[in-house]
Amino acid sequence: DVKVTQSSRYLVKRTGEKVFLECVQDMDHENMFWYRQDPGLGLRLIYFSYDVKMKEKGDIPEGYSVSREKKERFSLILESASTNQTSMYLCASSPYRGSGNTGELFFGEGSRLTVL
Amino acid sequence: AQSVTQLDSHVSVSEGTPVLLRCNYSSSYSPSLFWYVQHPNKGLQLLLKYTSAATLVKGINGFEAEFKKSETSFHLTKPSAHMSDAAEYFCVVSGTSGTYKYIFGTGTRLKVLA
Numbered sequence: 001d002v003k004v005t006q007s008s009r010y011l012v013k014r015t016g017e018k019v020f021l022e023c024v025q026d027m028d029h030e031n032m033f034w035y036r037q038d039p040g041l042g043l044r045l046i047y048f049s050y051d052v053k054m055k056e057k058g059d060i061p062e063g064y065s066v067s068r069e070k071k072e073r074f075s076l077i078l079e080s081a082s083t084n085q086t087s088m089y090l091c092a093s094s095p096y097r098g099s100g101n102t103g104e105l106f107f108g109e110g111s112r113l114t115v116l
Numbered sequence: 117a118q119s120v121t122q123l124d125s126h127v128s129v130s131e132g133t134p135v136l137l138r139c140n141y142s143s144s145y146s147p148s149l150f151w152y153v154q155h156p157n158k159g160l161q162l163l164l165k166y167t168s169a170a171t172l173v174k175g176i177n178g179f180e181a182e183f184k185k186s187e188t189s190f191h192l193t194k195p196s197a198h199m200s201d202a203a204e205y206f207c208v209v210s211g212t213s214g215t216y217k218y219i220f221g222t223g224t225r226l227k228v229l230a
Contacts, residue, residue, distance in 0.1 A: 004159075033218075042206075042220050042221070042222045042223060043206070043220045045218075090159055090160070092160075104148075104150055104162050104165050105150075105152075105160070105208070105218060106162070107152075107159035107161070108159050109158055109159045110157070110158065112157065
């Protein structure tokens with residue numbers, strides 16, 4: 001069974017701490033994504049990566065960075081956590097299907113981060 | 117530019133009655149369309165997808181959706197609701213050549229009444 005695994009389901013951090021959210025997929029997908037989900041705002045794309053060491057900013061990259069050193073792993077980093085980063089973070093992956101035909105997203109279970 | 121609109125933020129049905137969740141899209145390209153379901157504190161699970169093959173798409177758990185290009189719609193239906201269908205549902209469009217963007221609807225929360 002295909003799987004996207006997020007390392008932590010629930011985290012509580014303090015303002016100013018550095019936070020790492022890890023995501024691993026076992027489907028050999030080229031594309032990986034980080035979203036945050038907030039009530040009333042839906043899913044918003046933070047960053048995505050279409051290859052190892054490649055990354056592109058999404059719609060809300062401020063305050064975040066990412067790392068993709070291996071194809072299966074995509075990490076989201078909050079350099080200095082703030083209370084407005086309290087949210088549900090969702091990792092996803094998708095296969096590359098060629099131009100004009102995007103494969104479906106496979107999601108992890110989510111990481112609920114609370115910043116105090 | 118691509119966009120997707122879910123016409124109802126909340127839908128309530130009685131158990132055993134049909135479900136209709138509405139989605140309209142806008143796309144300059146031939147889109148790929150998806151429906152996802154999210155149960156509380158869980159990730160999103162794919163229900164079904166349209167990728168320019170058959171316009172009537174069957175998914176998991178008895179759900180299906182019909183792609184209607186003339187109406188730019190991709191409504192999700194199920195003949196008979198079950199209590200376990202209570203969740204949030206997202207319509208998603210993607211497929212603009214050369215990008216990796218997926219556009220999410222704002223979600224429809226389905227409530228199933230006993």
